[in-house]
Amino acid sequence: MxxxxxxxxxxxxxxxxxxxxxxxxxxxxxxxxxxxxxxxxxxxxxxxxxxxxxxxxxxxxxxxxxxxxxxxxxxxxxxxxxxxxxxxxxxxxxxxxxxxxxxxxxxxxxxxxxxxxxxxxxxxxxxxxxxxxxxxxxxxQALLRSGAQPGDDIYVSGTLGDARLALDALLGKTVLPDDVLVATRLRLEQPTPRVALGLALRDVASAALDVSDGLLGDLGHILESSAMGATVDADVATSLIATRALSIRVRGQFNINLSEDKWRRYALSGGDDYELLFTAPAHLREAVQAASRASQTPVTRIGQINAEPGLRLIDSQGQPLANSYTSFDHFA
Structure with missing residues (x-):
């Protein structure tokens, strides 16, 4: 042919x-x-x-x-x-x-x-x-990376970390039960583009991008373009790993042998999620939820934009965490 x-x-x-x-x-x-x-x-x-x-x-x-x-x-x-x-x-x-x-x-x-x-x-x-x-x-009405303002909420759509978990399993770096590998592999190989959510956020979000190389690394692009800093709740972000939630719900306990730090790495720097990461003024929280409902796409508030430069991580108790989570870079 x-x-x-x-x-x-x-x-x-x-x-x-x-x-x-x-x-x-x-x-x-x-x-x-x-x-x-x-x-x-x-x-x-x-x-x-x-x-x-x-x-x-x-x-x-x-x-x-x-x-x-x-x-x-x-x-x-x-x-x-x-x-x-x-x-x-x-x-x-x-x-x-x-x-x-x-x-x-x-x-x-x-x-x-x-x-x-x-x-x-x-x-x-x-x-x-x-x-x-x-x-x-x-x-x-295009959404850009450069519009984040102090006090804006930071949101992410859908789930995080499952695609990278699947990749590690396929490369033999971790072991997953067969049913879990099937679910995570679908997230790696057949991601859902959040087009409907992006359209619904036109008059709501102040800045946006998609998570391709890892949550924190991609958030860094918004912070650089907007000349802002941010505080992110690492525990909230980690709770968005669907694999972990499924493991708890089905079996009552984790049967995947990963440390808390490893779970956080998947959520914060895993990559290949193709979810939307966006910021919006705090007074538009109901508008964000309306966009979520209209697009049938769940969104979660994971942090806040700060005027002070830098990216800060906290846990669920508000205590600071060391940020050693680097995202994917083809030439690093």
């Missing part, structure tokens, strides 16, 4: 929102009046971002999900995406499953594939996604 046959069979679809989609040298998008384009690119490299034995259907889902998560963090409505795919060989069963996972998520969010490239080489997936945000009275 040649390159163009591959594209036609697995990835070419009629254009819907795009003026012109797959098949020409360029795709054409026409932004609606009163909107801005939001654009993000993510690359997934085999052996670096995912294990080579990852189910291709889940890999297709995750490849787009991590990009939709960026749009969610910006409060952008997904429109379209391009796919650049490097393959070591043509494996039709792998391609069919990959395309199924990719396009099912695309359809769920009304985000159409409009172009890209394919080549022969090491397995590498690069997606560029396009979204739109309204401009009202000359002001963009």
């Amino acid at each position: 040649g390159e163009f046959d591959l594209i036609a069979r697995y990835f070419k679809r009629p254009a819907r929102r795009a003026v012109l989609g797959v098949g020409d040298d360029c795709a054409l998008l026409q932004p609606r009046p009163g909107t801005q384009m939001a654009i993000s690119t993510d690359m997934l490299v085999a052996g670096r971002h995912f294990l080579t034995e990852t189910d291709p259907c889940r890999l297709g889902h995750k490849s787009l999900a991590v990009n939709l998560s960026d749009l969610a963090a910006c409060g952008a409505q997904p429109l379209a995406f391009t796919l650049a795919l490097s393959l070591p060989r043509v494996d039709e069963s792998w391609l069919a499953a990959f395309a199924q996972g990719l396009l099912a998520l695309a359809d769920a969010h009304g985000c159409e594939l409009i172009g890209g490239d394919t080549t022969c080489g090491p397995l590498n997936i690069c997606i560029t996604v396009f979204g739109e945000v309204p401009v009202v009275a000359g002001r963009s």
Whole structure:
């Protein structure tokens, strides 16, 4: 099968929102009046971002999900995406499953594939996604990293740490019961982009981003962009590890042999969660909960923005904790 046959069979679809989609040298998008384009690119490299034995259907889902998560963090409505795919060989069963996972998520969010490239080489997936945000009275409604203010609450959506726990189990660094590994592996390989929550937070959140490299490291980007500090309750964040809560609920005790410090590391610096981390003024707490209900996405308040620079950790009793939790860095 040649390159163009591959594209036609697995990835070419009629254009819907795009003026012109797959098949020409360029795709054409026409932004609606009163909107801005939001654009993000993510690359997934085999052996670096995912294990080579990852189910291709889940890999297709995750490849787009991590990009939709960026749009969610910006409060952008997904429109379209391009796919650049490097393959070591043509494996039709792998391609069919990959395309199924990719396009099912695309359809769920009304985000159409409009172009890209394919080549022969090491397995590498690069997606560029396009979204739109309204401009009202000359002001963009995009959520940015730079708007946090002293006294703002810090929130995170969903759960934390389970994806990294699954990765450690798959790499043989820890042992999980089979049912727990199944649940955590789903969080690693098939994350849920919080698009609906991002849209609901447009007029509520003061700053936002998605948690890809670890909670504290990503919060640091908000603090740097906003020139602020923060205090985070490490015990509240750690309570958001679904695996730990499941272990308590089902068995009455932990049957996973991890120290408290290890649990905290998964929650605070684990990465691959793709949850939304955002700040909002304290007087908008009810509005935050309304956004949570409207998007059917749980959110938890984990700390507060401070004028004093630096990131401080406390426990549930308000006592300070040492911060030795570093997030993922490709070149560190």
